[in-house]
Amino acid sequence: MGTVAALYRYPVKSMLGEELTRAEVTTRGLTGDRRFAVLDGSGAVGSAKHPRKWGELLRCRSRLVGTGAAGAAGAARVELPDGTVLSAGAAELDARLSDLLSRPVRVSDVPPEHGALERAVPEYPGGVPDVLRAGAVVDGTGSTITSGRVSPGTFLDFGAVHLLTTASLRRLRMLHPGGDFDPRRFRPNLLVDVPDVDGFPEDSWAGATLRIGRALLRVTVPTPRCAVPTLGHDELPADPGVMRAVAREHRVPVLTLGALACLGVYADVLEPGTVETGDAVTVRSARQ
Template sequence: MWTVVALWRYPLKSARGEALKAADVEWTGLRGDRTWACIDPLDGTVGSAKQPRRWGRLLDVGTTMRDNGPETMVTLHVDGTSVRAGSDAADVALSKHLGRPVRLSRDLPPDARLHRTLPDDAGMVPDWMDAARPGQETITAIAGAGRVGRFVDFGAVHIVTTGALSLLGERMGGVRVAAERFRPNLVIDAPRDPEPGQELRLGDVVLRVVLPTPRCAIPGLAQAELPADRSVLSTLARHYRVPVAGLGRAACFGTYADVVQPGQLRLGQLVH
């Protein structure tokens, strides 16, 4: 039987996640997940560690969220200081930490876009970006902004499985690969990833798998206690290029899912 072995939410896009024992799941994903983002005041783009030179240090920023009735309060932990998201102090602290002026926002830009630097391995460049070169910086739309209404890349919920992580580790020479590298919402103890179109029932929550998750540079970056490891990306490029929703092939790991029925999730939840 499949079970949920980890739950994560990321109140600030590209910042460190918050491990949970239980989570409310809304139509748009885990409550509080990726509801805030850094906005570059110079061009209006959304801050993402997909462009490590500009935004990689977001991965060092901690986050905690506290529910207060219908509202939530997100606290950021930046260089030993705790500040409330939405305050002037948070903008100042993040601007100093990142070395560039930023402002925090919960409002999605009408044309949400982000800077990204493509990995150096050609196998990490998806077919639908065939005009781009490895290592090139480009600006792309955030598809999940329109689909979900949050600062998510595509689906409302991101899933990885223990079986897929184990196989990736074998292909990397028998190492343990931490799920945190892939910034999932759910880690499911299962021998393989669910297929697009499958529905997963987790208690009263129902998720529908949409497509495999195309990967960017982030899994190879240093994150929290995890050191940088570019071999993750080279292994994905060699072994994980698969078709994605008629768009062509891309190096993918994990799956995106949409919410069919909201409810509450908890650690140890059985998955049918």
């Protein structure tokens, strides 16, 4: 059906990550992905989904170092906006990030039991479920937000692996030619190249299994999008129109939450294994 065009890992949640040619996929996702996060005293897990509070994290880059031969996760290094590189867990890194975010924070590899995940509420329809929009509050930054939880025992939002296809990005470029649909804006783990497919092929994958390299994944739900794709990423400038285009052109049902602006899918890992760029991606429908 397609091939793996790119692999991405984000060792520290909501920081820029690293592009890989090979990755070990475990039941928790790509080894080292979202292994660390920035936490503050309120119990919030740092996420650029709340740009006014955490958006500065996207000016930092995280990389994993010291991985073993079997792909076991090592330590993380963080490159700050001024180019300084410090190790996750270092007191100096916590101090520098506290200065960057204007409040005390620390980097941790231990997910809090009740880690809050805050999300800014966009004006366009489909940005958050209507039931959550009705209960949104204005916080100290002046942002209207909702608050949920990270996936238990992890710093993941929901699924272990996030996949996105070139076909979906190609379709959006056609529908909104002025938008910058660079895949890095959407922070997938796997970018799947499907050159001969039009539209949004992921929409038909719910419940399907994907054989990718030595790993076997099961697609669970579409990926609801937040404000992050509109923000500046490294050399990519901010583009507020990106998510308005997604919301206008691609709102799909998600569980019992109604039709949401989605792009890509989440998947669970049924069989761990190695995945490399160029690996074939085979889809087996849930009905087969």
